[in-house]
Amino acid sequence: MAVIKPMIRSNICINAHPVGCAKDTENQIAWMAEQKSKKGIKSAKEGNAKAPKNVLVLGCSTGYGLSSRIAAAFEYGADTIGVSFEKEATETKGGTPGFYNNKAFDRAAAKAGLKSTTFNMDAFSDECRQAVIEEAKKWGVKFDLIVYSLASPVRTDPDTKVMYRSVIKAIGQEFKGAALDMMTGTLSEMAAPVAEGDDIPNTVKVMGGEDWERWIKQLSEADVIAEGCKTVAYSYIGPKYSHPIYRDGTIGQAKVDLEARAKNIDTQLKKVGGAAWVSVNKGLITRSSSVIPVIAMYLGCLFKVQKEQGSHEGCKEQMERLFTERLYTADGNVPVDEEGRIRIDDWELDPKVQNEVDKIMPAITQENVAEMLDLEGIRHDFLNINGFDVPGVDYEKEVTDMTAID
Secondary structure (H helix, E strand, O other): OEOOOOOEEOOEEOOOOHHHHHHHHHHHHHHHHHHHHHHOOOOHHHOOOOOOOEEEEEOOOOHHHHHHHHHHHHHOOOEEEEEEOOOOOOOOOOOOHHHHHHHHHHHHHHHOOOOEEEEEOOOOOHHHHHHHHHHHHHHOOOEEEEEEOOOOOEEEOOOOOOEEEOOOOEOOOOEEEEEEOOOOOOEEEEEEOEOOOOHHHHHHHHHOOHHHHHHHHHHHHOOOEEEEEEEEEEEOOOOOOOOOOOOOOHHHHHHHHHHHHHHHHHHHHHOOOOEEEEEEOOOOOOOOHHHOOOHHHHHHHHHHHHHHHOOOOOHHHHHHHHHHHHHOOOOOOOOOOOOOOEEOOOOOOOHHHHHHHHHHHHHOOOOOHHHHOOHHHHHHHHHHOOOOOOOOOOOOOOEOOOOOOO
């Protein structure tokens, strides 16, 4: 029996609260169901021919992947299969946040009469693809939406069995930027090393679009892709402040590959009346964004400006807008930019937002950091990822079983 408090080391939270994670997932579900009611969105079973019926979410346990699955199921009434690779809890040892999120999602789906299966497997493996294919055939369904939201530091090539590691590094010259400790508000300088050797191709191998393309190929060959199937993968562009380490760095090279592969996949899916897109999403606090130079400080600034202007969104709001205003519009058209990408980072990169950010960023000092940034907001989001600081949870109550989500 123990009272669970967040354990934070070097801007990373290394534990999770079972009840907090589950409650946060349930809160997202309740909010999404509210949007369904408010907007009068009907499921396929309720006569909406455009609504997704059977959805596969790769990387379903946290962040945009989890919110995508919630939107598909609780706003559009879809049955879902999810894949993520989580550390499972035992009675005495905690699991990863995604373990609890998945458990809460599956329980809520069952209660709502929705079918759901969650595979705790390496989504990069052909064994996982086979398990998903077999499950789809057991259900007697074909996927009409496939969400690709995988983020991992490593990937083993299914053909060669070689393991590749991704890195967050600058290209050409070292990048230095402000690091913000979100719990204390302390500023320091952080440097990102320069990519060398095979850093770039290895990162592309892990975080690019090769695996996404392999998923679509094997699902197509197994005949579990429906007529008109849509698929979407997630990316980020961000502001000028993060370009040296993100868009122009090793991760950016992987995202360029992702966008190129999207075109290949789109060509493949056109044969069954389907399509593929990369959706460029808003920057949010994640487990990795807290340890990348300048990102946490920029997001603290962005959140403050967007909340003042009334345009701030979290994961669930972004994914709800992706589904209702991009993927499943009334006229069936999907709005894209000149590169064919879906843009739901439009509110983040709105000039009136970025102009305000540009005024604030150079003026931030240790003395005024709490006043200039939305420190409370990013701290809340940072803790929330791991099930802490969730409204309605008694954090003084002892947890007797680390597998229980009540």
